[in-house]
């Protein structure tokens with residue numbers, strides 16, 4: 001079974017309402033989908049996190065010609081071949097994002113070829129459902145007192161839909177952050193809450209916000225500091241008693257090994273569409289486990305990445321092991337995204353805040369070709 005064709009699809013949609021976080025506002029969503037087709041007609045799909053148009057060139061111009069004709073089921077051999085062919089200039093960044101989408105597509109393809117779900121390929125699911133946390137509470141262009149009410153109402157609506165855990169954004173400004181953290185806890189006394197600053201703080205600010213999160217019983221503080229200063233994580237950890245999470249912009253087992261060895265991080269969040277793919281995520285999970293910490297994927301994008309993360313968590317064991325183990329929550333982005341909600345015939349089903357682990361071959365989600373054609377900006381085909 002040889003790789004005969006690789007297509008890439010840059011898809012895009014405009015959003016009805018822009019939404020923001022500590023760094024910028026989104027007014028459109030862009031994703032790069034990868035379709036790998038074998039010579040028997042079996043096809044697999046993956047997606048890449050990162051700038052879709054730039055990543056598209058990396059797949060079409062660089063990796064596709066180099067892996068054409070390789071055995072489609074030899075995923076590790078293909079990964080190693082891509083890695084070695086770009087090692088001098090692509091150990092991280094967009095090129096690794098491109099490799100991730102190809103790798104994801106190969107897992108989907110292999111599952112379909114062998115009539116096994118990706119969970120089964122990973123070693124077998126330990127559970128049929130995975131608890132989700134709702135990611136939302138992004139900023140809107142509103143006065144702050146109004147915005148506070150809107151964000152609390154949004155969070156309450158997720159609780160009413162059955163979500164037991166959710167994540168807010170912090171990093172707007174310290175005054176607003178403090179009000180929001182407290183208001184959320186007051187409105188949702190029994191919900192597992194987490195907060196994500198997307199690298200907004202310096203060390204003194206992170207200590208201040210970390211202590212407010214700790215006082216309000218938040219489960220983790222995500223990306224409190226710039227990824228350029230991983231040594232500061234240890235200093236932050238010495239001052240606050242809340243788990244520090246990071247890793248959505250880190251890649252490969254080598255990057256995560258360094259990050260974990262620096263200390264101060266309790267939860268790593270590799271993105272399966274960016275960290276080097278499913279193959280690399282499994283290695284990152286092993287490294288995290290060997291250090292006694294958990295890996296819960298960062299999920300942003302469409303159903304393919306969501307399905308990949310669902311299979312990943314269905315096959316995960318929580319550190320430390322115990323009879324009533326700590327749940328590992330799947331990130332379930334609730335911001336407006338037609339590329340996630342209107343592009344697939346078969347989605348990852350989420351009911352009452354629990355994702356049902358797909359059992360059909362491959363990743364277990366299925367694109368709607370008519371919908372796909374509506375969103376396509378640019379398709380490439382390599383043979």
Ligand code: MG
Nearest residue numbers: 196222223248
């Ligand atoms: Mg994040």
